[in-house]
Amino acid sequence: MSTTATAVRRTGARKAGRRATRGTSGIGTTGWVAIVLLGLVVCGALLAPLLSPQGPNAVDLSGAYQGSSGAHLLGTDASGRDLLSRLFHGSRTALIGPFLVVAVSTLLGTVLALAAVWFGGWFDQLVVRVVDAVFAFPGLLLAILATALFGSGLPAAVVALSVAYVPYIARIVRSAALRERNLPYIAALQVQGVHGLRIALGHILPNVGGLIVANATLAFGFALMDLAGLSFIGLGVQPPTSDWGAMVGTGMAGVLQQHPQEALFASALIVITVGAVNMLGDRLTERWEARS
Amino acid sequence: MSDAIMSAPVPSGQAQAKVKRRPGGAMARFVAVRVAGLVATLFIASLVVFGALYAAPGSPLTYLTHGRTMSPEAVAEIKAEYHLDDSIWQQYLRWLGDVVHGDFGTSIIYNQPVSTLVGGRASVTTLLVLMAAAIVLVLGLAIGTMAGLRPGWFSRSAMAAATGVMAVPTFVGAVVLIVVFAVQLEWFPVFGAGGSGLDAVYHMVLPSLALALASVAFVARLAQTAVRAELSADHVQTAISRGLPRRTVVRRHVMRNAAMPVLTVAGLTVAGLIAGSVVVEQVFQLGGLGQFLVSSVQQKDFPVVQAICLVYVAAFIVLNTLIDIAYTLLDPRVSIGKKDS
Numbered sequence: 001m002s003t004t005a006t007a008v009r010r011t012g013a014r015k016a017g018r019r020a021t022r023g024t025s026g027i028g029t030t031g032w033v034a035i036v037l038l039g040l041v042v043c044g045a046l047l048a049p050l051l052s053p054q055g056p057n058a059v060d061l062s063g064a065y066q067g068s069s070g071a072h073l074l075g076t077d078a079s080g081r082d083l084l085s086r087l088f089h090g091s092r093t094a095l096i097g098p099f100l101v102v103a104v105s106t107l108l109g110t111v112l113a114l115a116a117v118w119f120g121g122w123f124d125q126l127v128v129r130v131v132d133a134v135f136a137f138p139g140l141l142l143a144i145l146a147t148a149l150f151g152s153g154l155p156a157a158v159v160a161l162s163v164a165y166v167p168y169i170a171r172i173v174r175s176a177a178l179r180e181r182n183l184p185y186i187a188a189l190q191v192q193g194v195h196g197l198r199i200a201l202g203h204i205l206p207n208v209g210g211l212i213v214a215n216a217t218l219a220f221g222f223a224l225m226d227l228a229g230l231s232f233i234g235l236g237v238q239p240p241t242s243d244w245g246a247m248v249g250t251g252m253a254g255v256l257q258q259h260p261q262e263a264l265f266a267s268a269l270i271v272i273t274v275g276a277v278n279m280l281g282d283r284l285t286e287r288w289e290a291r292s
Numbered sequence: 293m294s295d296a297i298m299s300a301p302v303p304s305g306q307a308q309a310k311v312k313r314r315p316g317g318a319m320a321r322f323v324a325v326r327v328a329g330l331v332a333t334l335f336i337a338s339l340v341v342f343g344a345l346y347a348a349p350g351s352p353l354t355y356l357t358h359g360r361t362m363s364p365e366a367v368a369e370i371k372a373e374y375h376l377d378d379s380i381w382q383q384y385l386r387w388l389g390d391v392v393h394g395d396f397g398t399s400i401i402y403n404q405p406v407s408t409l410v411g412g413r414a415s416v417t418t419l420l421v422l423m424a425a426a427i428v429l430v431l432g433l434a435i436g437t438m439a440g441l442r443p444g445w446f447s448r449s450a451m452a453a454a455t456g457v458m459a460v461p462t463f464v465g466a467v468v469l470i471v472v473f474a475v476q477l478e479w480f481p482v483f484g485a486g487g488s489g490l491d492a493v494y495h496m497v498l499p500s501l502a503l504a505l506a507s508v509a510f511v512a513r514l515a516q517t518a519v520r521a522e523l524s525a526d527h528v529q530t531a532i533s534r535g536l537p538r539r540t541v542v543r544r545h546v547m548r549n550a551a552m553p554v555l556t557v558a559g560l561t562v563a564g565l566i567a568g569s570v571v572v573e574q575v576f577q578l579g580g581l582g583q584f585l586v587s588s589v590q591q592k593d594f595p596v597v598q599a600i601c602l603v604y605v606a607a608f609i610v611l612n613t614l615i616d617i618a619y620t621l622l623d624p625r626v627s628i629g630k631k632d633s
Contacts, residue, residue, distance in 0.1 A: 132333075133332075133333055133336045136333045136336075136605065136608065136612070137337060137340065137605060138564070138566070138567035138604070138605070139567075140568070140570065140571075141567050141570075141604055141605065144585065144586070144597075145340075145344055145597065145601055147589060148588075148589040148592065148597045149344055149345075149347065152589075152590070221459065225462075228461055229461055229462065229463050229571045232463045232571065232575075233570070233571055233574040233586050234590065235586065235589060235590075245463075248463060248464060248467055249463075251467075252467065252575070255467065255470060255471055255475060258475070260467075260471045260475075263467050263471075264467075264468075267464040267467060267468065270461060270464055271456075271459050271460050271461075274460075274461070275455075275456060275459035277459075278458060278459050279455070282455070
């Protein structure tokens with residue numbers, strides 16, 4: 001009995017492995033371009049202290065709104081701070097927030113969805129109702145409410161968005177896992193007496209994994225835009241810490257004085273990063289759809 | 293911003309279910325269930341908004357006194373006014389009762405009724421969301437339909453542009469619009485909501501465009517995909533091969549089938565504009581509900597924050613429910629009575 005089960009599991013794993021190798025080549029050129037772009041952005045964030053020519057908060061009031069020069073490759077902001085250094089350091093806050101949001105909401109959403117599918121019945125219905133109720137609360141609004149209570153800053157916003165994004169992941173994973181659960185191989189495993197937890201984690205999860213990764217990627221883009229928006233309106237990352245969204249906000253003063261560099265450079269980095277993330281997410285989704 | 297895009301319904305196969313005759317009783321029951329769900333969600337939202345005050349670190353009293361030290365008499369007065377000595381449930385029920393009657397309490401900062409402060413600012417936000425909604429529906433559907441009907445360079449470039457635009461957050465779009473059309477070209481004002489009538493509409497052009505941009509791209513992509521899928525459907529191919537004029541085929545078979553699901557998601561997108569308007573109002577300093585919400589958060593004017601959050605959530609939920617009901621009642625292919633989960 002147990003040998004058959006292992007054999008079944010092994011072939012399953014091998015099939016999944018083959019699928020995965022075929023799949024990676026399936027994200028196409030755009031997918032690879034996106035990965036390279038994101039790699040560059042992440043490297044910039046990780047190596048920010050090494051790459052930055054100046055400290056991100058080194059103020060030089062006599063050198064405000066300088067253009068591009070040898071000392072300041074991208075010029076300076078209203079306080080004479082080096083824009084390039086601030087953009088490098090700003091990428092850290094801009095990326096770490098969405099990363100945490102996606103990590104927490106994906107984990108919670110997946111666990112909820114798998115539990116709902118596995119136990120079914122009233123528990124499933126309860127999860128569906130709760131998820132729907134949370135879905136009715138726009139994420140940005142929940143984040144604003146949280147900053148009203150716990151004070152402006154990244155932590156409150158990240159916690160609120162993590163909660164707000166759970167339904168998005170949970171709904172998609174639940175419907176895919178539900179299809180998977182009704183397939184004959186699950187019944188076969190059950191008949192063989194394989195533990196439910198093992199089926200859920202060892203069989204259902206790997207088979208919907210591609211979908212989870214694709215949607216976590218897309219959620220990263222949304223979270224980056226939401227958090228940058230919060231920092232932009234002054235409720236997220238607080239000065240003097242540099243952040244892309246906050247830089248667009250402080251750059252507004254420069255925009256009106258014909259010095260739009262700060263706002264435009266930070267905007268461009270946000271758009272490039274979110275664009276790359278979306279491109280990758282789209283390719284991963286297509287790959288998942290082609291697979292199933 | 294993302295909520296609209298995220299609330300695209302997960303395909304469940306339910307749309308394919310065919311039901312020829314739908315009894316009136318089932319329909320009434322369906323509407324009743326949806327309205328009950330609406331009330332329940334609103335109730336939960338009110339619990340969240342009210343309970344938030346108690347989830348916060350520190351007592352509600354600290355929020356109401358703004359952390360200032362006050363004389364015992366003043367503290368007693370505040371406690372009496374906000375009934376802080378009652379149990380939380382009593383306070384909630386009293387608050388809910390007042391809210392149902394349109395009384396959101398008194399602003400801590402302005403010392404005026406919240407309903408007056410909020411009501412005076414609602415029209416700006418309404419105009420902004422309505423104009424953006426119109427732009428989303430007209431532009432998004434037009435571009436998407438054209439791209440769907442005519443494969444080729446237009447379709448490809450429109451879809452590539454739409455994918456790019458979807459990566460532009462609302463505030464970035466707003467800043468770029470300001471740089472180009474307000475600062476460089478000076479066609480439109482940078483800030484403010486303007487006076488009344490046409491002037492207000494003129495002041496709202498850039499803000500509503502900024503708010504609509506990402507949703508236009510999303511709806512266009514959606515419409516393109518739907519029209520494409522319908523064009524390659526068997527019954528359409530049959531109609532074309534039977535020699536029916538293309539215009540008839542497109543109007544009677546493609547558009548009619550593609551319309552309902554696209555309109556539904558487009559409607560949900562429009563509902564999602566409500567939350568996005570907060571950021572846009574901040575960029576353009578429009579002085580509507582969204583800007584008031586942000587300044588009230590910064591000043592910790594809690595009654596105002598509660599009221600505006602509740603208004604936004606209510607508008608969002610009511611719109612979503614209406615769209616859901618309309619979709620189910622208007623599209624004969626959707627079966628009612630069956631659970632959608």
